[in-house]
Amino acid sequence: MRKVAVAGVGLVKVSEHWGKPIGALFADAALQAMKDAGTDGVDGLYVSNMSGALMQEQLSMGALMADAIAKPGLSAVRVEAGSASGGVAFHEAVKAVASGYSDCVLVAGVEKMSDVLPEVVTKSLVMEEEQEYSAYTGVTKPGLSAMLHRLYLDLYAEPSEVGMMAVQSHENAVGCKHAQYPFRMSIERAMDSPMEADPIHMMECAGVGDGAAAIVLVPADTEGVEVAATTVATDYCSLPMREDPLTLGAVKTAAEKAYKLAAVKPGDIDLVEVQDDFTINGVLSLESLGLVEPGKAAKYVAEGGSARDGELPTNTFGGLKARGNPLGATGVYQIAEVALQLRGAAGDHQVEDANVGLAQNMGGLGSTCAVTILRRLGR
Amino acid sequence: MSVPRYWREEVPRYRLLGKECTGCGAKFFPARPVCTECGSTEFKDHKLAEVGEVVTWTVIRNPPPGFEKYKPYVVALIELEDGMRLLSQVVDVDPDEVQTGMSVEAVFRRVKEDGKTGIIQYGYKFRPVVE
């Protein structure tokens, strides 16, 4: 297998792009990434998209996106793994280059959520869950995380300590050009916001936005940013099947395998992007990734350990909470952000001496997890 | 929801009927094609206990389409007296009065309707046990 490198990235500001059809949004990110890589000779396209079949009533997303960038003939496919679509598409794209089947692959995520009413967004999110016995109860995606949140509060932390995950993400988004909510938020504002699904407050949830992010992958050279590991793991989909609900099994499995493949230890990770679509998900992800001890991540976050200038810089451009969470595109945003950090191109968001970075993208209540470790070459 | 899709889950949903692996005795709800413990594909019926307690719970305030008229409502992870776990709404109780560890019992209730002309869907919910 060949080593693979990130040759270019493209990021569209997460926002409500009312005037843009999904293909135009996609093309914005894709063309940026190809320009950044200095090539338009891509020989494969992986489109990550979660809810186009519901929100735009659109299938054949691979062909439609190849069409949007005027590349008929291109091999193209849409990858769907719920909210983990981006990370899983990246994984598939890396395999295509690593195997030698493709020499230059574009992996791009796109999601257009502003086309539908809020209750359709709620429906699309719960479509990530098992339908006949989980969704049939009327539970929502935040509702499922809320049940974990309550268990966590019973055992380990104060509500405001978990809530600090959102406060830090907002802090890191300030000045970020591609972030949807680039402003500070106080812990009081989060804790005083109405309940979304008790004990999760509304301001502990990622919002709704349109976005697209793209990455060009090529065989690795001696410089640049290499893909040190990419892994995908799954877990039993429904909560009652999980022996310990607070351990995200797919995250743990994907992470352990990724550390092994990259030949690094959790302590070698210089920065991390985690799935903070709800504050508790971010907290539990840090624990299941092996970066913070079980039961201690909320306190770690509240004490500044995960701040951008802390021990483990986390969600350095705002994470899902503040950069935004355009579902199927989110995983590609995360990996592109890690690549920018390792290139030293993160501007005001730059983490010093960033050599190894990790991105964790999760679908459902952790039923799928993709972990990516990138490494800076030439050092 | 289509009629066949609703019909095939009627018995487990109406009677809280799960499965027991004939290979190793592991119990499941709902039924699964393959036993998680021994890989067997042979099962017999297992009637779930109808009383249990709340392990953790939430209040749904922004429900998916079809559930609007019940909001706010409680959804809980429940552990039954036979050790089985399932997700269910907890009804006939003010959300403010729900507690972890609360005793609950199964009841048969309407779940949702598919608009004015679609099928009316039923199933189990749980309610607090009155001491």
Ligand SMILES: [Zn+2]
């Ligand atoms: Zn068995």
